[in-house]
Amino acid sequence: MPSTGPTSGSEKSTSTSKRSRVIVSQSKRGCVTCKARRVKCDEQRPLCQRCIQAGRLCGGYKDEIKSSSALQPALKFGVAADSHIERLSHLAVQVLSLDNNGRPLQQAGVWGCTFLQLSTQVDCVKAAAAAFGAAYELSLQNASVERSRSAWRYYGSAIAKLQSGLNNEIAGPESLALASMILACVEVISQHNENALVHFVGAVQILTKAYQGRRGTLSTDMLRTIQDELVRLDVLIGSYAIAQSPASMHLEFPPAAAGDDTFHDPELAIQAAISCLRQAYQFIDVAHRVRYTYPSWREQDVMMCQDQAEAVTQCRLVRKGLAALATKLQAQSSSATSTPRDSETLAELYALRTQLTAALIFLLCVHNPYETGYDEHEDLFRTIVSDAAASARLRRGSRRCALKRFTTRPGIVSPLFFVSMKCRDPPLRALATTMLREQGREGPADGQIMAAVGTRLAALEASTSVPSSPGAPLAACDIPEAHRIYGYGVEPVRLDEQGCRVVDVEFTRPELPLVERWGQLDYSSRENWVFWSEAIKI
Incomplete structure (x- = not known):
């Protein structure tokens, strides 16, 4: 136990000298990790060699200009x-x-x-x-x-x-x-x-x-x-x-809860949105496997109905929270203290809303084998387009870079393509396709390729449909179920004889319309579907 009595001068001097020996002088320009550990940093750039040799994660330098x-x-392209x-x-x-x-x-x-x-x-x-x-x-x-x-x-x-x-x-x-x-x-x-x-x-x-x-x-x-x-x-x-058939999900980590404080912090809101998307995709993957097996799996599996309802509720909750946060950040972005990072965060929130809305539509329709089921959600399709436009507008205002970034964060290309594929309202579909042409590459999704596929898909459906009344424009209800395309597959881009970019696209529809033979044919079997390929120039 330390003494509570008075200390002599010599004892005080000894104590001070002992303390001075354990304190290591620090550099004001040291890396984040060395500063946190209160040790001297060698200030090697871009990463401290002291951290690397010790097997620690170097936090870099906050004062880096x-x-x-x-x-x-020197990145010399063409060599x-x-x-x-x-x-x-x-x-x-x-x-x-x-x-x-x-x-x-x-x-x-x-x-x-x-x-x-x-x-x-x-x-x-x-x-x-x-x-x-x-x-x-x-x-x-x-x-x-x-x-x-x-x-x-x-x-x-x-x-x-x-x-x-x-x-x-x-x-x-x-x-x-x-x-x-x-x-x-x-x-x-x-x-x-x-x-x-x-x-x-x-x-x-x-x-x-x-x-x-x-x-x-x-x-x-x-x-x-x-x-x-x-x-x-x-x-x-x-x-x-998700625009074709959702990929299998293999991560089994606990989901992030969307609490009351989640949507006051952009990073927490983004994490909650990504967690919500993962849960939605996991359910869609399971439900999609039996989509063409039963007239309605709602009558076959009560637990699946409950999971669907929970996924829909969670999607709506997170979408609402993101909308409120985006409105708040939008007001702040007009202030003099706004930074490019603020605009980037806001653009990401709008992009995540497009992803969540696309997932919500899929959740609401995944039990229904008919493509006409998507016609009930035109308002949600319109929300995807408006949120995508807001995200694209914010990103256009940010500083350009010579190199296109590659990011694993979701963007707006795949939701816009989801609209061009599943929304049969001609004006809205055409608007989504036009916006796709203006987008670049987002991960695996290429806006130019998706726009070309969406344009051809819409043309195939419109060419076999007629307006409900003479002289009237074509509407979603005028495209019969039997004439709708259900799916597609895209091969990697290749060059044709003229050096133009071409993609081979495989379209899918039932061999006999579902509306005619549902319950008589096994549409879960591949043999009852028609597949045909077309080469589309980009």
Whole structure:
């Protein structure tokens, strides 16, 4: 116990000297992690070597004005794709991790310090980054077959290094999971979405094994960060696939509750929206499998009806909360203290609302096998278009960058395509398609490709329909159920003989209309459906 009595001068001097020996002088310009640990930082840029050598996650530098020259290489597009691994990995850093000022996009996220640190420290992550850089460079230009093969060699090298890391345990689970996620992004940007799902599942399995076995020295903050980003990647893949048939969801993490305080904080609101989307996609995936099995599975499965009602309620709750928060932020964005980041956050909230509204429509119609069921939700389709317009307008006002960002956060392309595919109101459908043409690439979804597919789909349905009264414009009710297209599939983009971009699209409709033979034919069997392909120029 410490003494409460008076202390002599010599004792006080001794005590002071002892305390001074344990205090380490700190640099005012040190990294976030060293400052928090109250230790001296070596101030190496872009990441502190002291943190890297100790296996800690370096938090970067808050007072960074310009990014390190190491993160600003000369990105010479047009040179041979196999020229330098360093150049391609730096390109991946520029596209995935840095904003227009060269600062990390998500300081605490996967594509912030975690990716920057592991891509310079771990071979399999660096190889995966180079593969992403090569695939990204190819996506910017009409590359030759030889050039494509050259670029895909980096992908093969990354696969080999990842496999070696798995077999020999020479890399930690956080590095292996991140490498798998990067390879999933390579497949996404190349529009090989089934392969992307395979890599995604691989990352989930690596993470699950790490939590179960607790092998090696685990960096809990890195694993948690990667887990959160996997949820976002899960939603990205699901949001794209929902226009066709929802992809299987493989993450089993507890959902985030949407409490009273959630919609006062943008980041909490975004997390709640992503969690809500995941739950909605999980239900849609299960319900869609039996959509054509029963006249109405509401009569077959009471529990499924309850799950549907809960998913619909949650979607409506989160949509309402996002709308209130967006209104509040919209008022603040007009103030003098508004920042570009505020506009970006607001644009993301509107984009998430489009995703939630598309999911809500699907939830409301998933038990109904008839396409005419979508006609009851024109107001919701209109909301998707208006929210997408608000999001696009805010993003147009932000600072442009020479490099298009790749993000795993959901955007507006797939909801707009959902409108162009499922909304049969001609003016609204045409407006959504026009907006698609103005959009670029969002993850696996390409606005130009989706607009071309939506235009052709609308033309096929309109060509076999006539207005209800002579001289009147075509309305949604004038497109019969038997003439509607139920689904589609898109192959990766190819070049035709003239060098133009072309996609092969496979359309689907029942061989015999549901309205005529429902209950007599098994429409859950593929043999009772018609599939035909068309080459569509972009």
